[in-house]
Amino acid sequence: MNTLAKTILERTEGLPEGATICAKELLHLGSRAAVDQALSRLVKRGHFMRVSRGVYVRPVESRFGKRAPSASAVVEHVAGIKGETVAPHGAAAANKLGLTTQVPVRSVYLTSGPSRRLKLGSEVVELRHAPRWQLALGNHPAGEVLRALAWLGPEKAVEALRALKHKLSPQELNEIASARAVLPSWLAKQVSEVVVNG
Template identity: 40%
Template sequence: MKSTTTSVPDQIMRRARGSGRGSVFTPQDFLDVAARAAVDQALSRLVKRGKLRRLARGLYDYPKIHPKLGPLSPAPDDVARALARETGSRAQIAGAHAANALGLSAQVPAKSLYLTDGPSRRIVLGKRVVDLRHASPKHLIAPGSPAGTVVQALRHVGPVRADDVARVAVGRLSASDKKVLVSNAVQAPAWMRPTLISIGNTPADAVNG
C-alpha cells in the first residue's frame, strides 16, 4: 500500500495557497508542520522552484502576479503582521503611514512605520521600506486596531490638525472601535484625550447626516 504522507513542501504550499496570493510568512508559521530545519529546507526548495519568494532573511511570500509587471511587492501591513507573529508581538501602524491609512493624506509614504512591543526590524522591498520600531507600552495604545491607528495618526499630525482627524475618524470607526478608543483615551497624552473622547462619543450619522 502506498504511503499517503504529504511532503513538507507540499504542506507549506497548500497553506500558502489557502492564504491566497500576496500572503507573507516566516518559518515560524509552519512549525506545526515540521521541525525548524525541515521547514527551512522546504522553504528554500520552494524558492528555487519559483513557488515562493524570499523577501529577506526568514521572510517569504506567495506573490501576487501582474500579467505585465510580474511579481508584485507584498503589502507592508502583511509584512509587519508576519514579523509580529514570528515573535508573538503586536504591530501598530504609525507616523505618516497611519495618517495615510486614515485618509488624511493621499500621498503614500516610502517608509511604512510600525510601532511594536517586539524587536525592531527593517525590511527593504525595492523602493519601499517596512520599519518595525520597538516602542514602550505608553506609545502602544490599542495596538493593531483601528482605534490604535487613529491615535497614531493624531500623534503624527499634532494638535493643529486634531479636528481633521476627528472628522475622518468619526465616520470610519465602528461603534465597538469607538468604545475601544474611549476606554484607552486615559493612556494618551493629555492634549489628545478630549479629541479621542469626542470621536468615541460622536455617532457617525452626526457627521454624515
C-alpha cells in the same frame, strides 16, 4: 531538486498569500543546516522569497508573472508568529482618515516588538517599535485616530480631533476617551477637552 526541497515545496503548497514559512517549523524534516540549504536553493530557483533571517514566503503567481505578496498580509503573519501587536504607521492612518494628503512612500508599521526590516522583493517594509499607548486600541478606527494624532503632534492634534469628532461614531469616541489613562499627558488633555467636555 533534492528530496528535502521537494518536500518543503509540497508542504507549503496552497498557503494563503503572505503566509510565512519559518525554518524552525521545518526541523522535523531534517537538520537545521539541511533545511537552511534547501530553503536557500528554493529562493535561488524563485520558489520562495527570503523576508528576514529564517523567514520566507512564497511569491504570488499571476498571469503577469511572480510578484511579492502584499506587505500587510506578510506583516500580519509575522506578527502572529512573534505574538506582537502591529498596526499601520500614524502617517498612513492620517492619510486614511483624510487628515493629510501626503501618501507614505514606504510601508511602515508600528509594532510592540523590536524594530526591524522585512524584504519583499524590491520593497522594504519597516517595523518600528512603538510605545504601548499607540497600539492600545489595535487596528480599530479609534486606534487609527490615536496613531494619526501621535504622528500629527501636539500642535495639530486638537484641530484634527475636532474635525474627526463629527465623523466618528459615539462608540469610537468612547473608545478614544477610555484610553486617556495610557495616553501621554498632552494627548489625554486634548481628548478630554474635545471628546469628553467639548
